[in-house]
Amino acid sequence: RKLPSPPGPPGLPIIGNMFMMDQLTHRGLDRLSKIYGGIFHLRLGFLNAVTVSTPEMARQVLQVHDNIFSNRPATITISYLTYDRSDLAFANYGPFWRQMRKLCVLKLLSRRCTNSWASVHDNIESTVKRVATNIGSSIDIRELCCNLTKSIIFRAAFGAQISIEDQGEFTSIIEEFSRLFGAFHIGDFIPWLKWMDYQGINKRLKRARLALDQFIDRIIDEHLANPKKVDAPNADMVDGMLVFLREVDGGKAASKTGDLQEFAGITRNNIKAVIMDIMFGGTGSIANIIEWTMAELLKNPEEMKLVQQELAEVIGLDRTVKESDLDNLFYLKYVIKETLRLHPPTPLLLHETAENCEVAGYFIPKQSRVMINVWSIGRDKSAWADADCFKPGRFAPDGESANIDFKGNFFELLPFGSGRRSCPGIPLGIYAVELALANLLHSFDWTLPDGMKPSELDMGDAFGLTAPKAVHLVAVPLMRLNYPFV
Numbered sequence: 001r002k003l004p005s006p007p008g009p010p011g012l013p014i015i016g017n018m019f020m021m022d023q024l025t026h027r028g029l030d031r032l033s034k035i036y037g038g039i040f041h042l043r044l045g046f047l048n049a050v051t052v053s054t055p056e057m058a059r060q061v062l063q064v065h066d067n068i069f070s071n072r073p074a075t076i077t078i079s080y081l082t083y084d085r086s087d088l089a090f091a092n093y094g095p096f097w098r099q100m101r102k103l104c105v106l107k108l109l110s111r112r113c114t115n116s117w118a119s120v121h122d123n124i125e126s127t128v129k130r131v132a133t134n135i136g137s138s139i140d141i142r143e144l145c146c147n148l149t150k151s152i153i154f155r156a157a158f159g160a161q162i163s164i165e166d167q168g169e170f171t172s173i174i175e176e177f178s179r180l181f182g183a184f185h186i187g188d189f190i191p192w193l194k195w196m197d198y199q200g201i202n203k204r205l206k207r208a209r210l211a212l213d214q215f216i217d218r219i220i221d222e223h224l225a226n227p228k229k230v231d232a233p234n235a236d237m238v239d240g241m242l243v244f245l246r247e248v249d250g251g252k253a254a255s256k257t258g259d260l261q262e263f264a265g266i267t268r269n270n271i272k273a274v275i276m277d278i279m280f281g282g283t284g285s286i287a288n289i290i291e292w293t294m295a296e297l298l299k300n301p302e303e304m305k306l307v308q309q310e311l312a313e314v315i316g317l318d319r320t321v322k323e324s325d326l327d328n329l330f331y332l333k334y335v336i337k338e339t340l341r342l343h344p345p346t347p348l349l350l351h352e353t354a355e356n357c358e359v360a361g362y363f364i365p366k367q368s369r370v371m372i373n374v375w376s377i378g379r380d381k382s383a384w385a386d387a388d389c390f391k392p393g394r395f396a397p398d399g400e401s402a403n404i405d406f407k408g409n410f411f412e413l414l415p416f417g418s419g420r421r422s423c424p425g426i427p428l429g430i431y432a433v434e435l436a437l438a439n440l441l442h443s444f445d446w447t448l449p450d451g452m453k454p455s456e457l458d459m460g461d462a463f464g465l466t467a468p469k470a471v472h473l474v475a476v477p478l479m480r481l482n483y484p485f486v
């Protein structure tokens, strides 16, 4: 039986729908899904692209056919900058990916990596102290959150000894990587035009990777000169990976811990590529969620009141929030969940098919790019009552969505994806988001600057690798606690 392709807009010879490239954002694809349905097809040059925009279609690709839909698409730029996909995020599904995933989940991102959790705690403490010295002044919340998350991830990855100069140098390397990830390369769509490089991207790629090589090689050498055990309290992520390298180099793989053999073959390039995954995975998304949550609460003062009331009841007004308090902050968790529904930091999950397959009666060819529009799904009117409204109470025990979590078990809420390729950084990421928000909202009352009314707050978003607020949130803190910050 010959199956049809999913529906989609008509294209032109050779370029297909490439004239619609500006529509490839969560909002543009959402508009197209209203015309063509929950699964539709675009042809971008020689590339088949399939978009999924409903919870049921997401279940089809992430659960029913997950073995076929678990590869990642990689552009020319991504392949080059990840040392030919030597990382976790862009490796195709298979034995290498499984090894890297195990390494990240067990050895770099688990609760046993105490340095990362201490980095979250210590950096939030110093951020709150900094805010306390600016009472009554306008604060750019985006800048505050980005500086916070960068410091958290830098220390988690490279250790407390990383200097301000190194942080600056690495920030510029990451920024150039970000710009290159977003750059358009015709060879990604029409392979026989791969040689064309009219924007000079190839030269920039070489320069960017050289800068990363020089930077991380130096950091690796410094770590090699001062080896630490992987379970030392100050062991960072580079230490964690070097332990495996040392074991492999020394020919001792598998002799003690049994599972080390599986990591044999890790190279410096793997370390560099995984560090970049952690930098990109961690920093933007955490900062995004904190900024969006603050914006939603300033826009909805009655919700702000409920969160702050809970904080006062659970903690009192004489101290800041500790990790052990988080389990008792239920309303704060509903607020974060609702923010993740309306503003998922990664609005489009990018997957690729490993084989030809059939979904919902349609034919999806091998190596199709699959975009799962998590932003659309979170606002799907058949899945959510008052889908566009900020209503955290829907997740309370008596609310209509009480049983829904964001860990990938419910296909109407997928901020971290679901299944094999779902986010391995959830515990660390959610800890950072909860502790930062709890402390910012408990320590201070917040108002909008210059008499701005909540209804005047701009809630538009921008599209890139993540979907931050288009306009930075600016707010004014007022002291709320009887606590000597300074």
Ligand code: HEM
Residues within 6 Å of the ligand: 088, 089, 090, 101, 104, 109, 277, 278, 279, 281, 282, 283, 285, 286, 289, 345, 346, 349, 350, 351, 414, 415, 416, 417, 418, 420, 421, 422, 423, 424, 425, 426, 428, 429, 430, 433
């Ligand atoms: C708290 C905010 C975070 C959000 C909303 C988030 C979201 C996501 C999403 C949507 C994916 C892709 C899932 C898919 O394709 O199905 C992902 C993958 C990934 N995330 Fe996160 N993430 C967060 C925090 C982190 C942190 C803190 C780290 C590490 C420090 C991290 C590292 C990764 C990595 C390495 C992958 C690729 C996994 C793979 O391909 O197997 N993320 N994340």
